[in-house]
Amino acid sequence: MxxxxxxxxxxxxxxxxxxxxxxxxxxxxVSVIDTTTLEVIAIYPTGERPRGITTSRDGSLLYICxxxxxxxxVMDPTSGAVLHELPSGEDPEQFVLAxxxxxxxxANEDDAITTVVDTRTRKIVTQIDVGVEPEGxxxxxxxxxxxxxxxxxxxxxxxxxxTHEIIANTLVDPRPRYAxxxxxxxQLWVSAEIGGTVSVFEAATQSELGKISFAIKGVQPEKxxxxxxxxxxxxxxVFVALGPANHIAVIDAATLQVERYILVGRRVxxxxxxxxxxxxxxxxxxxxxxxxxxxxxxxxxxxxxxxRYPWGVTARKTD
Amino acid sequence: xxPLIAARAIIAREFARFITQRERFLAALVRPLVxxxxxxxxxxxxxxxSIIPPYQTYITxxxxxxxxxxxxxxxxxxxxxxxxxxxxxENGAMRLLLTAPLPRWFLLGAKLLAGAATGLAQVVVFxxxxxxxxxxxxxxxxxxxxxxxxxAALMLxxxxxxxxxxIRQLENFAGVMNFVIFPxxxxxxxxxxxxxxxxxxxxxxxLCRANPFTHAxxxxxxxxxxxxxxxxxxxxxxxxxVFFAAAVWGFEPARTRGxxxxxxxxxx
Numbered sequence: 001m002x003x004x005x006x007x008x009x010x011x012x013x014x015x016x017x018x019x020x021x022x023x024x025x026x027x028x029x030v031s032v033i034d035t036t037t038l039e040v041i042a043i044y045p046t047g048e049r050p051r052g053i054t055t056s057r058d059g060s061l062l063y064i065c066x067x068x069x070x071x072x073x074v075m076d077p078t079s080g081a082v083l084h085e086l087p088s089g090e091d092p093e094q095f096v097l098a099x100x101x102x103x104x105x106x107a108n109e110d111d112a113i114t115t116v117v118d119t120r121t122r123k124i125v126t127q128i129d130v131g132v133e134p135e136g137x138x139x140x141x142x143x144x145x146x147x148x149x150x151x152x153x154x155x156x157x158x159x160x161x162x163t164h165e166i167i168a169n170t171l172v173d174p175r176p177r178y179a180x181x182x183x184x185x186x187q188l189w190v191s192a193e194i195g196g197t198v199s200v201f202e203a204a205t206q207s208e209l210g211k212i213s214f215a216i217k218g219v220q221p222e223k224x225x226x227x228x229x230x231x232x233x234x235x236x237x238v239f240v241a242l243g244p245a246n247h248i249a250v251i252d253a254a255t256l257q258v259e260r261y262i263l264v265g266r267r268v269x270x271x272x273x274x275x276x277x278x279x280x281x282x283x284x285x286x287x288x289x290x291x292x293x294x295x296x297x298x299x300x301x302x303x304x305x306x307x308r309y310p311w312g313v314t315a316r317k318t319d
Numbered sequence: 320x321x322p323l324i325a326a327r328a329i330i331a332r333e334f335a336r337f338i339t340q341r342e343r344f345l346a347a348l349v350r351p352l353v354x355x356x357x358x359x360x361x362x363x364x365x366x367x368x369s370i371i372p373p374y375q376t377y378i379t380x381x382x383x384x385x386x387x388x389x390x391x392x393x394x395x396x397x398x399x400x401x402x403x404x405x406x407x408x409e410n411g412a413m414r415l416l417l418t419a420p421l422p423r424w425f426l427l428g429a430k431l432l433a434g435a436a437t438g439l440a441q442v443v444v445f446x447x448x449x450x451x452x453x454x455x456x457x458x459x460x461x462x463x464x465x466x467x468x469x470x471a472a473l474m475l476x477x478x479x480x481x482x483x484x485x486i487r488q489l490e491n492f493a494g495v496m497n498f499v500i501f502p503x504x505x506x507x508x509x510x511x512x513x514x515x516x517x518x519x520x521x522x523x524x525x526l527c528r529a530n531p532f533t534h535a536x537x538x539x540x541x542x543x544x545x546x547x548x549x550x551x552x553x554x555x556x557x558x559x560x561v562f563f564a565a566a567v568w569g570f571e572p573a574r575t576r577g578x579x580x581x582x583x584x585x586x587x
Contacts, residue, residue: 291376303377
């Protein structure tokens with residue numbers, strides 16, 4: 001009887017693990033990693049040169065920037081089928097989805113514009129002129145402010161999401177490639193790839209609170225190129241991917257001091273935190289893999305081979 | 320004389336010698352630490368390491384060479400301990416050792432065990448310093464390393480014993496350094512992984528594969544991550560057996576009696 005009960009319990013428990021989705025820039029595909037087994041469980045084809053990737057809040061849809069296909073693809077994560085495409089403007093590289101899942105803000109690198117697309121009507125709502133080569137995209141947790149960074153103008157453009165007008169421009173160091181709001185929305189962090197710094201702004205006033213530099217023993221300073229930024233779930237720590245320096249910097253969000261550096265694969269781009277908030281996944285472009293970091297010990301525990309030039313990454317809760 | 324008393328005497332003598340020779344202990348520690356702090360620090364960025372078992376992710380160069388440096392400590396310690404027999408031969412102490420009414424293999428085995436124990440003590444201190452430096456393993460890794468380190472120490476000590484049976488003068492230790500210790504250490508996976516060598520010098524890679532020190536280092540490396548490398552274990556056990564047999568054979572009275580200087584007279 002006990003054996004029967006155990007068996008039925010085991011059988012009735014869905015073996016659903018959360019997933020990490022990674023875009024493979026050179027393979028025109030996405031790799032899916034099981035967060036429990038840390039194995040690649042599926043690979044699905046996408047449009048050309050997939051980079052930015054994100055999920056809807058409920059995890060039922062995936063949005064993928066297929067840069068060279070000039071489209072944002074909407075994928076069914078359960079089957080890997082591309083359901084439809086959204087108009088994205090030319091060469092979409094990164095985007096950010098509004099907290100209400102409705103509007104998608106897309107950076108069009110070649111046209112110096114931010115395209116706003118309605119995910120329901122699948123129509124472009126508006127296009128906002130920003131600086132040259134827009135790339136980094138962030139939205140405040142309350143959805144009121146969207147920020148686009150422009151790589152050549154070296155600015156963060158603060159956009160009011162009601163009026164779709166730029167309300168402020170703030171200068172940052174050369175080649176800003178990524179922006180991220182703190183979980184409470186009080187701060188905006190912007191990484192500057194060539195400048196080698198991360199600027200921290202007070203979101204309410206757009207004033208600079210501080211600037212973070214990096215130094216790793218044995219790594220040439222010019223290789224310290226910050227790109228992706230990710231806050232820990234409690235907002236106490238910030239992880240910054242340092243590109244060809246092959247390390248993740250762990251920063252104390254209160255003091256803006258670097259606590260430590262974690263060795264990952266070659267040319268680390270972006271990061272995602274598992275839905276259970278225990279692990280950080282980094283995409284390592286040149287080495288073609290994803291490094292998994294334990295958030296408790298801050299130790300890298302495994303590196304998983306994916307496709308060629310993994311770039312974007314997002315976490316998806318499956319239950 | 321019971322075997323236990325004899326073994327205890329041999330081990331106690333080895334430890335007494337080790338403790339009184341402070342500079343030997345310091346030298347044994349300084350050598351791997353220089354490699355760790357200077358050599359590894361200089362090369363950490365230059366040598367890109369791909370992921371090879373037992374590692375699951377990218378590691379720093381310091382992390383890679385840690386097991387190899389443990390092997391280095393054992394290599395020097397094993398050689399020094401065993402080659403002290405040459406000194407014993409010169410001053411007559413060996414006569415006392417080998418005339419004990421016990422089997423030759425037992426006396427040599429006790430000597431080997433004593434040498435291995437002092438080598439292990441040095442590795443423990445080295446690992447403690449490495450831990451303070453920031454090179455930390457999981458606790459079960461340290462635990463699993465102990466038998467691997469002991470076996471490696473026995474293998475290297477047995478090699479030293481085999482060599483010492485053929486060396487008549489202590490001055491020849493320099494030759495052992497040049498022709499045994501250095502080739503063994505550099506033609507192994509202690510400092511660079513096999514695939515790296517395969518890329519640059521396939522012949523060297525083949526020599527490296529046949530080098531028992533490579534297998535001892537790999538045994539230690541896998542153990543440090545709680546894994547057993549069966550092939551490395553097999554090679555190390557086999558090499559230990561062969562070296563020890565050679566040592567017992569080399570110290571047979573018929574061979575040791577007629578040394579060139581006539582000083583090695585075991586009268587067993």
